[in-house]
Amino acid sequence: MTARRGGWVLAARIARRELRAGMGGFRILIACLALGVGAISGVGALSQSLLGGIHDNAQVLLGGDVDIATRYALPSPAQTAWIDRRARARATTVQMRAMAQTESRRTLVELKAVDRAYPMTGTLVLAPAMTATDALRPKHGIYGAAVDAGLLTRLGVQIGDKITIGDATFQIRAAITNEPDRIASVFSLGPRVMISEGALPETALIQPGSQVTYHTRVLLPPRTDATAWAAALKAAFPSAGWRVHGPDDAAPGVQRFLQRMTLFLNFVGLTALLVGGIGVLSGTQSYLESKVATIATLKSIGAPSTLIFRIYVVQIGVLAGIGILIGLVLGAGAPPLMIELFRGALPTAPRIGLYGGPLATGAAFGALTALTFALWPLARAREIPPASLFRDVIVPTSVRPKGIFLGLIALCALALGGLVVLTSPEPHFAYWFVAVSAAVFAILRLCAWAVMAAATRIGASPGVNAALPTMARMAIANIYRPGAPTTRVVLSLGLGLSVLVAVVLIQGNIAHQIGTRLPDEAPAFFFIDIQPDQIAAFDKTVLSIPGAHDLQQVPTLRGRIVKINGVAVEKARVSPDVLWAVQGDRALTYAAQPAPGTKITAGQWWPPDYKGPPLISLDSAIARGFGIGVGDTLTLNILGRDVRARIAALREIDWRTLRFDFAIIFAPGVLENAPQTYIAALKIPPSGETAVERAVGDAFTNISTIRVREALQAADKILSSIASAVRAVAAITLLSGILVLGGTVAAQHQRRVYDGVIFKVLGATRRQLLGAFVLEFGVLGVVTGVIAAVVGGAAAWAVIRFLMHGDWVFLPQGVLGAVIASIAITIGAGFAATWSALGEKAAPYLRNE
Structure with missing residues (x-):
């Protein structure tokens, strides 16, 4: 044991003396490792900083300690009473899409109606400065509205002008500078318009089946665990059909987006590190070529191959460590720089700090990469005889490392691949x-x-x-x-x-x-929130516009998948590429016959006059991701009621074409009597789009038009x-x-x-x-x-x-x-x-x- 330590001490002494002469060809090795490690640790640290910021500001983003989102209706009196007994404050907001218009212009907006308790957390900043009450209350018989600045440009209006939403007229009192509880969305179809909850009935937008989301925000007593409180709420009302968000998922859409982006950028960073591995191989090989005389001399005077190997392992280790350290400094410094550059586009203030996890991951990748790629030239130099070393630059000697080193190289490569899998949030x-x-x-x-x-x-x-x-x-x-x-x-x-x-x-x-x-x-166009009694008039209106054709409309309502083949979605195995299907509500419809062009890949459609237990047709890609097929079941929560349906047919859906289709289609007999609306799609040349939008807006104030x-x-x-x-x-x-x-x-x-x-x-x-x-x-x-x-x-x-x-x-x-x-x-x-x-x-x- 003493001799072995002495061998490493001697190797370190000789390595130190050689390194005094400078780093020579190792500058490339250091730069390559620094770039790769910096990319991996920087991407990870930036993601952690943004996610940490969301967590730190969860209460503000949620509008409370817990956000309870429901479709179609507010919680029942019994549910509200349960909440009030266990909370110190409660506020309600209502969100939906609507059309805002002036005499000459109209645009789709994200409408938000708030009550008097808004905002319970954070600060609503308006320009000109005023409170939410002053901005939204009625004056001279007209309610006020606060809007995103972008709406002013879209409609060509100013503060003080009037706009129409549904059947109501509003005066724009302020522009929204900061909306504390606006959970950032990666994708939005329109600017925000904020109105008073008392003004919402005047719009006449909320009708049976309208696509509305009600948010009940709750502030909890001090030292109450929000996660445990939410679990108790779900246990008390297991079939409520609501979505409960706590501090851990304050902005679920943004978090999923950041995680996917981090995953992809990490893979690109790993590729950079692999390229850097070639630099390690090249730099090590070139350096050893420059040390041919030294190695041959040492071997000629009796230095064992083990000592030669250790000398250069120490040197490579020290220099690789320098490269990794530089990379970690770059990775740690990247988040503050990126955050400063893109501060205006971030959903919330990031958490600035030193994130040990991403830095440790970057260091581990850098060390494994350096070891994997440096071992071959090091082990090869160990085996070449002294005389061959002198000739190796001109006539390379065909000497391979011993089997133990080949095995070690393979083991390091496997460890590198294993580290990629272990550190990835999606091993697939x-x-x-x-x-x-x-x-x-x-x-x-x-x-x-x-x-x-x-x-x-x-x-x-x-x-x-x-x-x-x-x-x-x-x-x-x-x-x-x-x-x-x-x-x-x-x-x-x-x-x-x-x-x-x-x-x-x-x-x-x-x-x-x-x-x-x-x-x-x-x-x-897509049109949403068409009431059943408006269908005939709507069809006549849009088809009267020259060039309008291929009008399609179907009834729709929303439901959430709660069980897959009898197993709760939280416990079911779902492929990452179809996780979206169980994250939130899904649009549902029903049909007696398949639409033209439907591609049924398994099973068969039900008869047009089918009457029996609930049946569905499911997207075949979702079925593969769920690991189910024809004959299996899905349980959906629809309007607070769990409906278990058997899969009768699978369909291949090409979502890229924006074809009018649904992932889940029910057989008749289940959804007809539920509150519902219709959605429609229409094709028309660009020259007729304005006419269609004007005709629909003038005739049907509750229908939202999406260009x-x-x-x-x-x-x-x-x-x-x-x-x-x-x-x-x-x-x-x-x-x-x-x-x-x-x-x-x-x-x-x-x-x-x-x-x-x-x-x-x-x-x-x-x-x-x-x-x-x-x-x-x-x-x-x-x-x-x-x-x-x-x-x-x-x-x-x-x-x-x-x-x-x-x-x-x-x-x-x-x-x-x-x-x-x-x-x-x-x-x-x-x-x-x-x-x-x-x-x-x-x-x-x-x-x-």
Whole structure:
């Protein structure tokens, strides 16, 4: 045991002395690790900061300690009495969509009616400054309204002007600067209009079946546990059909969005770290090549291979630690910087702090990556005999590490993959990431081997070789010669470009879907809250507009899935890609016959005159995610009543087309007598849209009109913001690849000088040498760009087709951009590294030799 410790002490002493000479080729290693670790820890810390801010401000966001959301009606008197006995304060708000209009303009708004207790938490800030009571109370017989500033622009009105909502007229008294309990939504269809609860009946908007959400906000006695209180409420009224939000899910939509974004950005950051791993491999290998004389000398005077291994393990460990530490500093500093840049777009004030979890995760990934990629060159140097070490730069010795080191490398790689799965909130996607990463590495390595094999074949062919110019022959020889950088260039730059190509193509396909295909296939309008007795008049009104066609309308109400095949949704196993189906209410309808174009994939539709136990037709994708099929059951809470229905048929639904469809369709006999409204869809050329909106608004004040074009534009704006964040992280991957490329080329400096001297002695001019080197890197750039385009394009195709279930469109501009970027980067790096080598005089090197 003493000897072993002494061996490490001696190794550390020698390593320290060598490190005094400087970090040399390890700057690239440090930079690559710093970038990867910084990306992973920074994304994680930013997510924790935002989620922590939501949790810290949960009471303000909820409007109380607990928020009880119900559809169609407020809690019953018995339920309200239960709440009041166990709470110190209660407030009610009512939210729905409605149309706000002036004489010439109209727009969809998010209407919110508040009572006198509003706001119980936080501060409502209005401009001009006034209280909610002053802003909303009636004056001269007209109620007031507070609105988002964006509504003023949309309707072309000012403070003091009047707008109509439903059957009521309101005076705009103030603009909303801060709405404390507005739980931020990733997607909104209109600006906020806030009115008094007393004014809501005058609008005549609330009718049987209207799409209304009632929020009962509760303040609890001091030291009362909100989670336990909510659990007691659910236990007291198990079939109430409400959604209860506590501090842990104050903004569920935003939290889910942040978690998904964090997941994806983490995967891109991990890819950057994997590219950095190639930098570790390249840097370690280049450094050991520069220490050939030292290693050979140590071995010649009796130093055991174990000591050599330990010396350089210590050095790599110290330098990797520096890179990881820099990455952690970058990761810890990223959240405050990003928060300051995007403060106005954040749902709430983030929690600024040092987050140990993400930093520890980043450090673990960095350490495992460094160990995995550094072990091969370290173990290989350990096994090479002293005499071979002197020749290894010119004629590499085919020595492989011992089996124990190969096993250790494999174990580290498995640990790296395991860490990806363990730290991912969705292991399903993590498994795919690990598998795809391994496949891409293998493909790029195979492509590099194929490039070298092709160059070897060309170089060995006398006929082809003789037909090529001298510069071309030199360039081809440099691609396959011993120690050629081909493999590392293809791996590092190819992986970085592949990620960027994939991101660009995925974003391009989504934008193409939204910008071209959807407007052609989607209806121009959706209409909601149509009362059953308005259907005939509504149909006549919209179809009287020239160009209006393909009108569809169906009855609808809402329900929540509470059990899957008899198992409560909280305990059921649900695939991540269909979690949305059990998170909140679902729109329901009923039909005697399937709609035209319905694709039934399993089971069969019920007879038109069916009378019997409840049956449903379910989206086949949801069924797969739930692990159920025909004959199984779903239990839905509809208006406070649990309805258990058997699955009679599964349907394939293409949601991307915005086709008028429902995930769950009931057979007749269950929902007809429940309070309900109709929704409708209409197609019309853009020239007729204003006429339709005006006709419906004038005739039916309770019907809300949604312009699909505006909804698509809002979705496109969100996707553009997401794409910017993703591209920024993807650029880190490419930057890592460029660093590895630069390090690889820089490590070849001495060899370039040696080659240049030899060729100059043989009569080659500087122009010929420069042409040969530029051609070499140009060929590598073209090959790497094409490989990256194919690999990145294949990855994007798989994501669009199998994860997003979309139609793939090839976008050549993104692929062409990758190829051009690859050529420019490789030629630029090659030129920068070889220009100085070409200027070296031959005489000093010849005298040295």
